[in-house]
Amino acid sequence: MxxxxxxxxxxxxxxxxxxxxxxxxxxxxxxxxxxxxxxxxxxxxxxxxxxxRLPPVVWDSLLPALLLLHIMTMRAPRELPAAVALTAALALPLVWRRRAPLTVFGAVAAAAFVQWLMDLQLPADVALLVALHTVAANSGRRGTLVAGAVVEGGALLACLRWAAEGAFPTLFVAVTAMVVAAAVLGVNVRTTRAYLAAVEERAARLEHQQDQQARLAAAEERTRITREMHDIVAHNLSVMVALTDAAVHAQHRSPDKATTAMLQISETGRQALTDMRRSLGILRTGEPDAERHPPPGVAQLETLADQMCAAGLPTRLEVQGGHAHLPATVQLTVYRLVQEALTNTLKHTPTGTHAKVRVLCSAEAVAVDVTDNGPCPPPSGVTPSGHGIPGMRERAAAYGGTLQAGPLPGGGWGVRTRLLLGSSGAASA
Incomplete structure (x- = not known):
């Protein structure tokens, strides 16, 4: 409270x-x-x-009870038995009008015809209008037309017998207006009910579609986070392992080099933590770290190349064309592709391997080419299993590109892809 x-x-x-x-x-x-x-x-x-919130049968019983009470208090004793019997025959079926509208209408119409034959006027004739309204609200067009024609015929007979001299036209028009009003109101109820049902069905369908879209978005977000975490963790751990091995080998012969390698290990670990906070900080509203550290792009490839050189993989970087017009998402994709390719080279090639990175930027596409001079895979051609290359293919496919990864004709291994920017990429830039 x-x-x-x-x-x-x-x-x-x-x-x-x-x-x-x-x-x-x-x-x-x-x-x-x-x-x-x-x-x-x-x-x-x-x-x-x-x-x-009373049961519908209670509401439907009110009119028959009122009509019977009115007849029992207003009729003369000599007319009371016939009036009560006909009123009951006209009004009591209305209690079940929601369950069987056509049957109830037939019973009420038959009782009204008997009343006409007995030449006895009763207020319970209003039951015909109620029954017609129920038929129009629950039946189709044909049933409504038939019921309306029956009531209109009964109205004509009643006016011919009971209308005063010269009052037939006025009385018949008035009764016809009530018949039409009862039918129209019933049709309106049926139309409104159908419209509300359609709206509810559409709302349920839209809610289901939104749930599906939310689940798909969550699955895509999980895939994106998994891919980002794989790239960050695999790359930085590979670099840290390589630097640790170099520090172990150099700790006795060159303590200064070992100290430098350990400092680089510490810096690599900090960079990994920063990248992880940046990737996960996007999920949290108001995360300041995501604003202080924008996602890496083409400009950070030089730092990546220096990091790989320090880890024992001499890397030469060549960037052609301006990259300032590239959207941040495209630059992040380029960075992750180069990072994953160099990480695979660092893990699967011996010492002394050299790598070359070539990035060609244009207004329509970005071409990425990462090659090394390491030994070729076994003759079977089976590539090491893992999530690196499939993840790279998914990143390239997001921009209409295809990834080619395999041995080079002159020796070594190469990864090539071309990201298509198109009109949307240019617009977003």
Whole structure:
């Protein structure tokens, strides 16, 4: 309970209404908030709603009861038995009008015809209009037309027999208007009910589609995070392992080199933590680290090449064309492709291997070519299993490119791809 609600004399009613509104919004959106404040917000309306929720058969029984009470109190004793019997025959079937509208209409129409034959006027004739309304609200067009024609025929017979001299046209028009109004109101109820059902079905379908889209988006986000974590962890751990081996070998012969390698290990670990915070910080609103450290791009490839050189893989970088027009997502893709290719070279080639990275930027596409002079794979041609190359293919496919990874004709291994920017990429830039 809020402070404004606890104090009746609070001087801030607007703040109180805002808090109540936020509480209701939280209940609707999350479903986990305590529903007690919402239930206590409108106790009077909830009580009235519970009081009005009577079974339909109770409402349908009110009109027959009133008609019978009226006949029993207003008719003369000599006409009472016939009037009560005909009123019961006309009104009592209305209790079941929702379950069997056509059957009830037939029973009421038959009772009205008997009444006409007995030349006895009764207020219970209104039951014909109620039965017609029910047929129009629950049956199709054909049933409504047939029921309306039957009631209109009965109206014509009643006006011919009971209309005063000279009053037939006026009476017949008035009765016809009531018949048409009952039928039209019933059709309107049926149309409204069908419209609401269609709206509910559409809302349920849209909700289902939104749930599916949310699940697909969550799956894509999990895939993206998994791919990013793989690139970050695999690359930095490979570099740290290589630097650790170099430090172990140099700790006795060259302590200065060992110290430099250990400092580079520390820097690589910090960089890995920064990359992980940046990748996961996108998921959290207001994460400052994601703003302080933008995602890496083409400009950071030089730092990556220096890092690989320090880890024992001499790397030569060549970037042609301006990359300032490239969107951040494209630059991140280029960076991850080069990072994964160099990491695979560092892990699977012996000492002394050299790598070359060539990036060609244009307005329509970005070509990435990473090669090395390491030994070729075994004659079977089976590449090492893992998630690196499939992840690179997924990144390239996101921009309409295909990845080619395999041995080179003159020896070594190469990774080539071409990312298509198209009009959307240029626009976003």
């Amino acid at each position: 809020t402070e404004a609600a606890a104090e009746p004399g609070s001087a801030h009613p607007v703040r109180h209404r805002d808090r109540v509104r936020r509480t209701r919004t939280a209940v609707r959106l999350t479903g986990y908030a305590d529903p007690a404040p919402v239930r206590a917000a409108r106790p009077g309306r909830a009580a009235r709603r519970r009081g009005l």
